Amino acid sequence: MKVTVRYFAALREALGAEESVQLAGATTLGALRDQLIAASPRHADALRRGRALRCALNQALVDESVALEDGAEVAFFPPVTGG
Amino acid sequence: MNTPRVRIQHEDFDVGREIAALRAGDAAVGAVASFIGTVRERSDGGSADTTRMELEHYPGMTERAIEAMIDAAQQRFDIRGVRIVHRVGALAPGDQIVLVVVSSAHRGDAFAACQFLMDYLKTQAPFWKKEHRPDGSAAWVDARVADDAALERWGLKSGNAA
Numbered sequence: 354m355k356v357t358v359r360y361f362a363a364l365r366e367a368l369g370a371e372e373s374v375q376l377a378g379a380t381t382l383g384a385l386r387d388q389l390i391a392a393s394p395r396h397a398d399a400l401r402r403g404r405a406l407r408c409a410l411n412q413a414l415v416d417e418s419v420a421l422e423d424g425a426e427v428a429f430f431p432p433v434t435g436g
Numbered sequence: 437m438n439t440p441r442v443r444i445q446h447e448d449f450d451v452g453r454e455i456a457a458l459r460a461g462d463a464a465v466g467a468v469a470s471f472i473g474t475v476r477e478r479s480d481g482g483s484a485d486t487t488r489m490e491l492e493h494y495p496g497m498t499e500r501a502i503e504a505m506i507d508a509a510q511q512r513f514d515i516r517g518v519r520i521v522h523r524v525g526a527l528a529p530g531d532q533i534v535l536v537v538v539s540s541a542h543r544g545d546a547f548a549a550c551q552f553l554m555d556y557l558k559t560q561a562p563f564w565k566k567e568h569r570p571d572g573s574a575a576w577v578d579a580r581v582a583d584d585a586a587l588e589r590w591g592l593k594s595g596n597a598a
Contacts, residue, residue, distance in 0.1 A: 362492055363576050372458070374576035387473035407577075414560065428494065428562075429546045432579030435491070435522065435563025436473050436534050436554060 354423040356385065358397075362432035365407075367399040382427060383417030389394055403430050441518055442502045444493060446525040449535050449584045455456050458517045465516050465539045469546035471554050473534040475527050481579060484569045489527045494562035498522070513549040515540040520553065522563065555586040559596040 355378045360368045377388060386408075389396045400406065409428040410419050421427065439457060451470060459465050475489050506518045521535040536553050540546040565577040579597035587594040 359494075361494055361562065362566070365492075396442070409494070409545070409562070412494070412500055414501070419502060425520070430562060431564065431576065433559065433562055434565045434577045434579050435493070435561050436560040 354421070356423075356427050357423045358385070358389070359426065359428040361375055361428065363431050364399050364429055367395060376421065380420055381417065381418050382415060382421060383412060385421060385427060386417060386429070400429060406430070409434060439519075441506055442499050443521045444495070444498055444524055445521065446523065448532060449521045451535060451537070453533060454519050454521065458519050459538050462516055462539065464541055466541045467543040467546040468500070468537065468539045469543070469550040470535065470537045471550050472532055473554075474533045475529050475533060477529045478495065479598070486529055488532075488568040489529075489569050490507070490566040490568070490574075491524045491527060491533070492564045492566070493522075493524050495563050501561045502557065504553075505553055505560065507596055508556070509538075509549045509553050510520060512552065513540070513545040514542075515545050515549045518549070518553065520557070522557075522561075524563070552590055555590060556592070558583045559587050559594045563590045 356374055356376060357371060358374050359371045376385060386400055388399050394412060406429055408417060411426050451472060455468055455470060459468060472572050502520055505549045509515065509518060516539040519537040523533055527533060536550050538549045558569045566574055567577060581597045584594035584597050
């Protein structure tokens with residue numbers, strides 16, 4: 354299964370705007386985060402556990418327990434600061 | 437013609453024109469409340485002036501998120517119409533950032549819905565601010581715990597800064 358991962362704000366600066374990821378057995382958004390953390394030192398730092406991050410699945414805010422499906426659009430970003 | 441309830445744009449907005457458009461043709465409106473957020477010269481706790489502010493967003497998700505907030509406001513309050521405009525891109529101190537306008541039959545629901553929508557937007561709409569300083573440095577603005585508390589007063593979980 355393959356998903357598109359998008360990054361915004363400080364995460365975009367660290368990891369780029371978007372990447373396509375082949376999931377190696379990961380079935381939840383949290384498992385995808387773990388897989389990305391293992392992908393490179395840059396990912397490990399930007400997505401590290403304990404850092405306040407929010408995530409979205411198909412453009413809706415979700416928590417990491419949500420299940421992924423093929424072709425999903427996942428996004429990781431810092432807490433929001435609009436308004 | 438149906439004007440969209442939510443607009444994300446680089447250009448400035450004119451509050452008078454937005455209010456007139458929202459009121460137009462709705463004789464049941466007896467109250468209009470509006471809120472405008474602007475760029476401060478210096479952020480809370482900041483040690484230097486902001487020379488420029490950059491606003492990033494998540495195109496598509498931003499509009500969907502705010503549309504859902506307006507639906508929630510319409511279920512919760514007796515309101516007639518809502519218009520929300522949020523700017524993105526490069527902004528300067530004093531510039532307008534965000535506009536929320538709510539029309540209703542009576543003032544109570546217009547005031548409350550306007551505050552509800554801003555509290556919601558601050559912590560659940562995907563926008564990020566970056567401040568540029570006179571010495572050339574720049575930093576992403578930190579989310580505020582107080583904004584989470586503001587949303588939670590309405591009985592909704594925020595989970596943003598925390």
